[in-house]
Structure formats: C-alpha cells, structure tokens
Amino acid sequence: MTNGCVFCDGEGGVRLWRDERCRVVLADEPFPGFCRVVWNAHVAEMTDLAPADRAHLMDVVFAVEAALRARLAPAKINLASLGNLVPHLHWHVIPRHRDDSHFPQPVWGTAQRPGPARPLAPDLPDALARDLAAALGCGSAAASMP
C-alpha cells in the first residue's frame, strides 16, 4: 500500500475479475467497455516483474481483449501501459469504434467529433465477468479488498 496511489488505495473501477496478483476493472471513462488490468502490488514497470508474473499479467490483458472483441466487435483494440501520472502497473484495454469521439486518434489525443450516444449495455459488466472467469478461472474475488 502506497499512500496517495489510486491503485493502492482503491480498486480503480468496477471489479470484473481478480486473483492474488492482478485485477480487471471496468473504468469510468467515456469509451464504453474501457477496462483496466491492474497489478495488485505497487510496481512501476513490466520489467520490474518476474517473467512469470509478466506473462500472467499479459495473459489477463489478452483475455480482456478477447472478451471485448467478442462482446463489442470494436474496429480496433488499443492496449497501453503508460503510468506517467500513476506509476503503478496498469494496462488500458480500450475498445475503439470508428464513430467514437477520438477515432482514429488515441483516446489521449485530440477529439475528432462529438462521441455518439453509445451507452454501456447494462448487462456488459456481468457478461465480461463471466467471460473472464471462463477464460482465467474464478480468481480469488473473496480475498480482494472490500
């Protein structure tokens, strides 16, 4: 736990899956389905992790990508681990659509248009959680933070 780190102090979004090492959350961002995969421990860089941990984290990232592709059929998936502001390992997994506010620019770039009214389907969080449990096993949700 590092005081003042949003990913140490909280889950970071609506939890979809979690094990002892990392968790998947649905982010509160204006791109429906935008997920984050957060390493539980406060570590800055991928190469700070042991190779097996690195591989596990990427397997979770790719399971999220697969679930988002299957559920939302985006034009493209964007993956990024930046962490300049919050140097606690977290991956952005972002389903992009041709009519979203920024396409084809990155979501951190300049808006290209007003985004369409594309609400988050109410059943998407549960559906993604089921997909992740099927792909990754049940994790250890009971052991997670409250």
Added chain:
Amino acid sequence: MTNGCVFCDGEGGVRLWRDERCRVVLADEPFPGFCRVVWNAHVAEMTDLAPADRAHLMDVVFAVEAALRARLAPAKINLASLGNLVPHLHWHVIPRHRDDSHFPQPVWGTAQRPGPARPLAPDLPDALARDLAAALGCGSAAASMP
C-alpha cells in the same frame, strides 16, 4: 504484403533486431530512443496471434524496455499497441523523461512545454542492437527485407 501498409511496405525505422516473426526499429520521433516492435506479418490484433507468438512478441517488447531502461534511465517507459491508423501489429516502446515535451501526458496528448534539446546519442542504435542480440539471440537479420 499489403499494399499501402507502411509496415508491410517498409521496415518502419532503423532496424535494431529482427527474426522470422518480428523486428525492432528505432523510430523517427522527437523522443530519443522511441522504438517500435513490429510483427512481420500483417495482423491487426494481439488475439489474432497464436499464444506462443503473442508471448514471443511480448518478450521482444520487454527486452526493448529493459535495454532502454539500462541505457537511458527514463522516468517511465510507455508501452502501447494502438493501430487505429495502421492496423498492423506494432508496439510503441517509449522512454519518457520528466522534462520531455509531453510528460506526464502521453506522447499523443497535449504538449506541456518545448522539449529539451536532448539529441539521440550517436552510439545508441548500435548499443541497443547489441543489447537486443545479447537478450534475444542474433535473430535473422540476413533474411530481412532489403
């Protein structure tokens, strides 16, 4: 080969390493040491690759991260696979410094200041190429495109 795809039609930068599956290039970007890891075949998403290929590509990405950290001691490494404009798998591996033009914003965001005059060290490409050969083996440079 896909006509009109910059990563099918060309190497994408100064080659630092290459094998049968992917290559590492030094990009022509105003962030010295900005590398890209490009999958050789025209594939759009990580989950379009077989798991073993996915793992290989990430191993190369992490070898680049390790080399950049050792050589440049950046404040942060940024990793991203976006591909909205060029849907041919390529990873950006970007060493970020606190005084670079965009820090702490992503390089695709709004510039925060004029970037410092931080020239690319003339010996960096050779040094990175040696680091990657040491970490990944010699690849297959001879088999690459001219």
